[in-house]
Amino acid sequence: MRPVQESAIPTTAPDAVLFRSPQIADGVRLWEIAANTEVLDLNSSYAYLLWCRDFSRSSIVAVVDERIVGFVTGFIRPESPETLFVWQVAVDADQRGKGIAGRMLSSLLDRLAPDGIERLETTISPDNEASIALFTALARHRGMAIAKDELFSPNDFPDGHEAEDLYTIG
Numbered sequence: 636m637r638p639v640q641e642s643a644i645p646t647t648a649p650d651a652v653l654f655r656s657p658q659i660a661d662g663v664r665l666w667e668i669a670a671n672t673e674v675l676d677l678n679s680s681y682a683y684l685l686w687c688r689d690f691s692r693s694s695i696v697a698v699v700d701e702r703i704v705g706f707v708t709g710f711i712r713p714e715s716p717e718t719l720f721v722w723q724v725a726v727d728a729d730q731r732g733k734g735i736a737g738r739m740l741s742s743l744l745d746r747l748a749p750d751g752i753e754r755l756e757t758t759i760s761p762d763n764e765a766s767i768a769l770f771t772a773l774a775r776h777r778g779m780a781i782a783k784d785e786l787f788s789p790n791d792f793p794d795g796h797e798a799e800d801l802y803t804i805g
């Protein structure tokens with residue numbers, strides 16, 4: 636019998652992206668990815684581990700070749716149980732521009748829709764063009780309205796942090 640050529644065995648495409656909820660063991664990668672962006676506020680490593688335990692359902696990671704390459708951390712607002720607040724979104728630099736961030740956000744909204752989540756909020760610094768483009772594209776792709784309001788001014792922060800505008804989708 637002819638040996639089966641290795642190339643004939645179906646495998647997962649090397650650049651296939653898997654989306655799933657984070658686990659505690661993923662916290663280290665979330666911290667690393669956030670640190671590598673050099674633009675996100677880097678929270679303590681403890682914060683990422685705790686997030687992976689307690690806010691896993693409202694967060695998501697993207698996995699390529701068994702390695703986490705992007706994440707979204709979010710929570711359901713206690714005062715507004717139909718609202719997902721997205722805290723941080725990041726994708727490894729060599730994986731950007733492939734739609735991974737947009738697909739993470741869409742997958743998360745799809746997953747939470749049965750729970751009655753119909754609105755997304757996030758804050759963005761006025762100079763973060765990539766983030767503004769990401770959320771504007773998300774609203775457009777999903778046919779949802781997007782609105783911007785002032786939320787935190789530099790005076791609200793103790794450390795010269797930039798303003799953070801509130802974007803509401805839905």
Ligand SMILES: CC(C)(COP(=O)(O)OP(=O)(O)OC[C@H]1O[C@@H](n2cnc3c(N)ncnc32)[C@H](O)[C@@H]1OP(=O)(O)O)[C@@H](O)C(=O)NCCC(=O)NCCS
Nearest residue numbers: 723724725726731732733734735736737765766768769772
């Ligand atoms: C912002 C970030 C998460 C985008 O990740 P990504 O996987 O490259 O984004 P996507 O490929 O899913 O792009 C989604 C949309 O945003 C647009 N976009 C993404 N990055 C962009 C950029 N730098 N400039 C302009 N548009 C951009 C894309 O064109 C796309 O729109 P489209 O669907 O109409 O084509 C990534 O650049 C990143 O990690 N940046 C550093 C961290 C950060 O700033 N996070 C956001 C604040 S929490």
